[in-house]
Amino acid sequence: MITGVAGQDGAYLSALLLDKGYEVFGCDLSIGPRACWRLSYLGVYDKIDLLQADMADADALLKAVERSRPHEIYNLAAQSAPGASFQSPVEYGNITGLGFARLLEAVLKTDKQARIYQASTIEIFGYGKIKRLAADMPFHPVNPYAVAKLYAHWLGQMYREDFGLFICNGIMFNHESPLRSLNFVTRKITNAAARIKLGLEGELRLGNTDSKRDWGYAPEYVDAAWRMLQQAKPDDYIISTGQWHSVKEFVIKAFKVAGLDWQRYVKTDPDLLRPVDVPFAIGDYNKTRQVLGWQPCVKFDKLVEIMVNEDLARWQRHLKGETFPWDAISDA
């Protein structure tokens, strides 16, 4: 069972699990074709059992778990844009934090053997005083999203220790793809580069371009999540590429791939700055490599190429009059 199945990770994970022969149940707040465009894009919309469930609704979650009787549960559901969390902090806390509490209680009531993956995040560590992030770094969440995720992270650990549930916290660094939402800076950039290239747009406005991140490729990251639940014992793992780049570098590379001079089209917009931005940390995924046999193949350069080329292809198809599942057009 996957919560947040309509999101980027949910879609890739659905495809991965179906490929491995799983029966997949997916929950999300909205499960219609528009909301689930990613599932259609990957050709799996009709192949999974979709259940409507709001993470704010304990009863719905219980019913979803009872209905699907899962061996594995992937809790990907969240309000997941850290910068936006300052605008609706209570909703973030309720869905991203308390949602997991409700899910855990549902599991306790139904089947304590179910293995649970919790989408934890580097954001819970906030200020990386040390450059290499190992899993025993001190916590310091700097936005309401991170506070909610930290609460969920501790719930996962506590229910593992208190009740013996098999729970893994996947501490993921940023992971992107052509299915990433448009309000995340990577996709915002690649989509804009494609539109500018095709003459559909004149400029791109960004916030803090000095912001640095460790960006990986989502399909590889959900594979790591699956591997965690196959181990003999539950544990927490860091998933990253170990490299970091700035937003500015992403812009430069993306526009280069699109064959454009970024300096002509990119402006900074002070309204897009966050009250507190997360200084970067570098992820150390050694344990993940050793124990799960996982490592990232797609890193920064390849990631940018994949995303820009995909967005260019989509806009080209659109201009030819094709309709297909996609988020950049409101009536796709």
Place this chain on the structure above:
Amino acid sequence: MIKKALITGISGQDGSYLAEFLLSKGYVVHGIIRRASSFHTTRLDHIKFGSDEMKERLFLHYGDMTDSSNLNRVLEKVQPDEIYNLAAQSHVQISFEVPEYSAEVDALGVLRLLDAIRETRVKARFYQASSSELFGKVSESRQSERTPFYPRSPYAAAKLFGYWTVVNYREAYGLFACNGILFNHESPRRGENFITRKITLGIAQILAGKQDFITMGNMEARRDWGYAPEYVELMWKMLQAERPVDCVVGTGEQHSVREFTEAAFAYAGLDWRKYVKTDPRYLRPTEVDELCADPARANKELGWQPQVKFAELVRIMLDADIRALNLKPAGEGDALLRKLFPNRWWKID
């Protein structure tokens, strides 16, 4: 200038002492209480129905930490200078039964209130009731502000959410918001299902012939117990400081439930073994074995030194519970109060 304070959880132990303390300092005190089918503000009755003029400066509003629009409205209406967020589902063991509700109040409630401060632009200083339970499975024998957290219950996880939300709002918006990480603090007004009060009330009932024994859970759990009136004074001090700082508050001494039991029964002149039973239903899925404060920052930076420690606390609580049943207490607790607090501001136990 007359200062206004808003206290959530005003009907609880800390809320009622804090209200009395602030009223004695000339504040106008507003409190939020929930609507329930029976009145539960008995800890405030002596103020509300007393003869002192301070009752004219006490105002209660209906509200709930789960209701954002209500919190916003109260803030707009009251425009407080200081806010003390004491409201919580505060029983650790019960949080295992109501984990989601505990988070709604203890986690999201904090967030709603802080966001309401931001929305209404009220220029208030904010105190958050954080808890030593955050330390949980302790990694150091005495816990200070630098000790890592390790929550062991839904209550502790929710309080952790609340703690970090305070830090986040302080750093992101420059709010004067701080966490008091208070270790256990007791009094005659303590809730009856907290072990110290359960014991002293139980002994009083036994002496009055109304009860035969007390049932408890893990007697080996060790805690740092202090006297609530001294702790609420510290809350106020934190909001008078120049800058907002998170602070650990405790006596620095640790005792077990067994020691409290033995000391209380001995003071009452009874053999505890005849009156105490244990029942596994009072055990917790995970116990926090020990908690002990390192209150150096509170001592040095805020000049706070608790006078009531373990031995005094036992006597104070037992005298009060015995007196409440119209029996004559041994009086050592009462004598201690007279000696240690000649200018005490709390009119009743």
